[in-house]
Each structure stands twice: as structure tokens, then as C-alpha cells.
Amino acid sequence: MFRHAPYGNALAREGLEAALACGAMGAKTSVLYINEGVWQLLTSQNSGAIDCKNQAAMASALPLYDVDTIWVDENSLKQRNLTPSDINAGKIISTTQVQKLLATSKSILSF
Amino acid sequence: MLECPATSARKATYKTTRPMNFALLILGPPYSTQASASALRFARAALASGHGIYRLFFYHDGVHNASALVSTAQDENSLPQQWRELIEQHQLDSVVCIAAAARRGVLSEQEAKRLGKTGGNLNDGHELSGLGQLVDASLNADRVITFG
Numbered sequence: 001m002f003r004h005a006p007y008g009n010a011l012a013r014e015g016l017e018a019a020l021a022c023g024a025m026g027a028k029t030s031v032l033y034i035n036e037g038v039w040q041l042l043t044s045q046n047s048g049a050i051d052c053k054n055q056a057a058m059a060s061a062l063p064l065y066d067v068d069t070i071w072v073d074e075n076s077l078k079q080r081n082l083t084p085s086d087i088n089a090g091k092i093i094s095t096t097q098v099q100k101l102l103a104t105s106k107s108i109l110s111f
Numbered sequence: 112m113l114e115c116p117a118t119s120a121r122k123a124t125y126k127t128t129r130p131m132n133f134a135l136l137i138l139g140p141p142y143s144t145q146a147s148a149s150a151l152r153f154a155r156a157a158l159a160s161g162h163g164i165y166r167l168f169f170y171h172d173g174v175h176n177a178s179a180l181v182s183t184a185q186d187e188n189s190l191p192q193q194w195r196e197l198i199e200q201h202q203l204d205s206v207v208c209i210a211a212a213a214r215r216g217v218l219s220e221q222e223a224k225r226l227g228k229t230g231g232n233l234n235d236g237h238e239l240s241g242l243g244q245l246v247d248a249s250l251n252a253d254r255v256i257t258f259g
Contacts, residue, residue: 011171011259018242018245021243106250109136109255111138111171111257111259
């Protein structure tokens, strides 16, 4: 579960690394972008301007590590005036579906 | 292929009062935020209630809790020291992410030598290892609690 903006601190990057490790080790893993975390998927981000690796580009590696369920909270997008065309990946789900996802997960890592 | 147990099993364990095995993911550094102190208190409370701690996993800025160089004022609590005591007292498994630690200058003697640094500063009781240990904890502990 990614709750923080892509830059400003390393939580987004290190959270993504943890998700990739889960996938690489064969654990059934899905990721959820929620609250400020939805900014991580923004297509138009120019992280080179602040000498950081592009978080959206790194997230595109998720399917290569067998993390192929990428969820995005619909309400978080709406609150930030973002539309599905602003982000580069993920399936948009409602708050009810988010609750169900959390309730049915064996364990949750929150970044 | 490691599979997560079914949801129904999770719900069943939730309602029972049997002891649980917790894994703690600690993302917060000592001093700057409350996260590490809360994690320490949670660990103490869980152990005092008869629960188990499957593993402590220090990641992100949480790796600073494993630094032996943290020096606090005499009238203040040293979180790294308290973690070390809790780990020793209960023989807890404490893992510090090796990559996150290296980026932040928390090194074992061995790592310091390998990287050509002057000296290691990893506190006793902790082990440097990879994210695989976090994945293992997620799969095998009853609950993973994130503090950060």
C-alpha cells in the first residue's frame, strides 16, 4: 500500500523495492496506490529536474516481478483532480473495493 | 510458489484469543518521530501479553535504530539502547535491511571493511540482511504491523 508522494522522502522508492522483492520471491502480491500515493503514477513527472529516478518508470517494472495487480483508489484521484488518463498504470477501484481488498489480504505493508 | 492462507482462516484467527506471532516493520528513525518509540512499546506490550514477535524488520529511516553511535542526553531515553535490551532479553530476531542501512551509513564491521569505510556501527543484536526477510515475515507472521 503506497500512501506517500513519489518525492520528498524515500518511502515511495523503498516501498516499491519491497513490493518488487515480494514479487521476486513468489509471494502473491498486489499493490494499492492511495491518498498522496496516487501521485507516484503520474505520467507527466520529470524527476530528472531534482536528480531522482522516475517513480512511475520504476513502477512499470512491477509486472516483470510478477506483481500484476495494481490498484488505484478512485476517491484519491478525484480529490486531487486527477483523471485515469493522468496515470500510467493500474486498475481504478472504489472505496468499498479498497476496504474489501484490505480485509482479504493476509498481510499489508504500508509505505 | 508461496501462497497466502485463505481469508477464512484469517477471520477465524481474529476471533480467537490464542497468542499471535507479530512481525514489526519499523520505518521511523529514533528521536525525529514517534514511530520507533510506538513500535518498542507495542513490542513490549505484545510480549507482556504472552504474544510472540516473529521478527523485527528495520527499513527506510528505521535503520538508524540499529546504530551504535546514537548518543542521547543522560536524562533522555536512547531508543537504539532500548531496542538492543529488548532484543537481548527476549532473544528476538532483528533484521536490518542491508541496502537501506548502507545508504544511511549503518554498517557492520564486515560491511565497513568491504566498502572501504573506517569502521562499522551496527549495534549488537541486529543482523544485516535483505528484503527477503521482510517477505518471509509477511508470509509467516500472523500479523505485520507497520510503524512509520
